[in-house]
Amino acid sequence: MAIIKSWFFILILIILFGGLLGCNAVKEKEILNIRLECADLCKQMEKPPFTEKTFEDTDEIKTFVKAINKAKKMNGELDYGVLFLMHISFKDGSQKKYVLNITKEEGGTGLLVDTADSGQGYEIPEGLHNELSKIIYTS
Numbered sequence: 543m544a545i546i547k548s549w550f551f552i553l554i555l556i557i558l559f560g561g562l563l564g565c566n567a568v569k570e571k572e573i574l575n576i577r578l579e580c581a582d583l584c585k586q587m588e589k590p591p592f593t594e595k596t597f598e599d600t601d602e603i604k605t606f607v608k609a610i611n612k613a614k615k616m617n618g619e620l621d622y623g624v625l626f627l628m629h630i631s632f633k634d635g636s637q638k639k640y641v642l643n644i645t646k647e648e649g650g651t652g653l654l655v656d657t658a659d660s661g662q663g664y665e666i667p668e669g670l671h672n673e674l675s676k677i678i679y680t681s
Contacts, residue, residue, distance in 0.1 A: 547676075564577040564627060568630070572632050572633055573603050573607070573630055573631070573633070574633050575596050575598045575627070575630075575631050576597045576602075576606050576628060576631075577594060577596045577597075577629040578592075578594060578597075578626045578627070578629075578642065579593075579594060579626060579628075579629065580594065580625075581590060581624040581625060581626055581627050581641075582623055582624050583624060584625045584626060585626045591628060591646075595678070602677050605670070605673050605677060606628075608664045609670040609671075609672060609673075609674055610652070610671060612666070612667060613664035613666045613667075614664060614665050614667070615663075615664055616664060616665050620655070620662070622641070622653060622655070623643075624642070624643070625641075625645070626634065626641070626642045626644070627677065628642040629641070639658075640646065640654055640655060640680070641660070642654055642674075644666070644674045644678055645671075646675060650671055651665050651667060651668050652665070652666030652670070652671040653665065
């Protein structure tokens with residue numbers, strides 16, 4: 543009987559823990575649009591790519607979502623400037639705001655920061671950085 547209770551307890555923990563992890567994932571089906579706002583570092587460019595740009599195309603949104611979900615948590619304290627503020631509007635009317643640093647040059651990684659926790663950064667892998675760079679900097 544004690545074994546059954548302990549397995550039941552472990553099963554409940556797995557379900558709860560799995561549910562909590564799932565809350566952090568962004569799903570493209572729930573997104574209405576993604577709006578990028580040119581921020582401080584962007585405005586300092588010789589020729590900023592735009593003041594603001596909205597993405598509603600399903601494939602583009604999928605790329606942004608993949609970058610968010612594949613970004614790896616960074617260690618240590620952050621010291622960063624801001625290229626873009628990314629505003630995600632969901633179909634339920636809610637919004638989420640991130641810092642998104644994606645440069646025009648290929649070969650680097652990107653930075654993603656949830657503005658609700660501005661001390662924690664996430665590194666966007668090189669391949670996804672390159673995909674986002676093409677989407678963001680193409681007119």
